[in-house]
Amino acid sequence: MKKIFCIALLALLSVGASFGQTQNDEFADYNPNLKARHSYEQIYSFNWQSYLPLGSSNDYISRYSLEGFNFNFTYFVTSNIGVGVDFGWSYNKKFVPREIYRPDENTAVAAAINKYTDIFPIKAQFKYMINPKDAVKVYASAGLGALRYGEETHVQDLSIGQHSWGFLMSPEVGMIVPFGKDALWGLNANAGLNWATNNFFNLYFNLGLYIGIY
Numbered sequence: 001m002k003k004i005f006c007i008a009l010l011a012l013l014s015v016g017a018s019f020g021q022t023q024n025d026e027f028a029d030y031n032p033n034l035k036a037r038h039s040y041e042q043i044y045s046f047n048w049q050s051y052l053p054l055g056s057s058n059d060y061i062s063r064y065s066l067e068g069f070n071f072n073f074t075y076f077v078t079s080n081i082g083v084g085v086d087f088g089w090s091y092n093k094k095f096v097p098r099e100i101y102r103p104d105e106n107t108a109v110a111a112a113i114n115k116y117t118d119i120f121p122i123k124a125q126f127k128y129m130i131n132p133k134d135a136v137k138v139y140a141s142a143g144l145g146a147l148r149y150g151e152e153t154h155v156q157d158l159s160i161g162q163h164s165w166g167f168l169m170s171p172e173v174g175m176i177v178p179f180g181k182d183a184l185w186g187l188n189a190n191a192g193l194n195w196a197t198n199n200f201f202n203l204y205f206n207l208g209l210y211i212g213i214y
Contacts, residue, residue, distance in 0.1 A: 039079040039132045040212040043176070045072045045188040047208030049088050053117075055201035060151055061115055065092040070206045072188075074125070079132040086143055086170075087122040090204075111156045119202070120148040121194055123168055136177050139190075143170035147196040166198025176210050185211045 049068035053061060068090030076082040096113035123145025130138045147168040152161035174190025188210040194202050 039076075040214060041076055042213040043072075043074045043076075043082075043210055044212075045176075045206075045208055045210040046070075047072070047088075047188060047206035049090055049204055049206050051090055051092075051119075051194075051202045051204040053092065053202050056199045057117075057149075057201055061092050061094045061117055063092060063094050065090055067091040068204075070208070072125070072206075074127050076129070076132075080129050082127040082129065084125050084127065085123070086125045086145075087120070088206075090119050092117045114154040116150075116152045116154070118150045119194070119200065121168055121170070121196075122146055123170055125170075125172075135181070136175060138175045139173070141170075141172040141174070141190075141192070143172065143192075144168065145170075147194060147198065147200055149196065149198050149200040164198040166196035166200060168194060168196045170194050174206070176212075178212075184213070185209060 047070040049070040050064065050066045051068065052058075052064050068088060070086070070088035072084065072086045074082040074084035094115040096115065098110065098112045100108055100110050102108050123143035125141050125143040127139055127141040130140065145168045146165055148163060148165050150161065150163035152159060170192055172190050172192030174188065174192075176186055176188050178184075178186035186209070188206065188208050190206050192204055192206075194200065194204060
């Protein structure tokens, strides 16, 4: 599934870049103001989020998660530089077949195990739009904030869990593809890393829709 998603994302980037170049070539000759109208003042995006746990997070559950959402708001101080907020929620689970589980040295339980994790990252974000005057825009972002990470293990009626907050750092790259000339909305796609001081580390992908305001 991870390979399929990566291939689809690469295809999206290729199509988007071709689409943007075609629009610029077609309309720039007779409409010199077209590019100026593509510099957004605000962007709101609503995304489906998936992620791959890495590091110690991968030791607990290594499964690629497809269950999550993301929201992002960016206000552009200049045509290139934006600041905003970003948050989301993602969920992961793993079923372990029946085995001997020892919650402590005096207890042994023969049962199947269900593992669950959930993450809630929230961050302030600095965004740099590489080509703000083009129809298809490519950007890089850096985020700082906090991340709540939780783990729960269920064995029959026994439940063991822990949740913690950590300081979060998050680099990201992405692109937006408008649905037509001068469109105020379109497709948003990005990929990034979440690294938090509560021992959580993952690679995430967002795919969704954006709404822009000139």
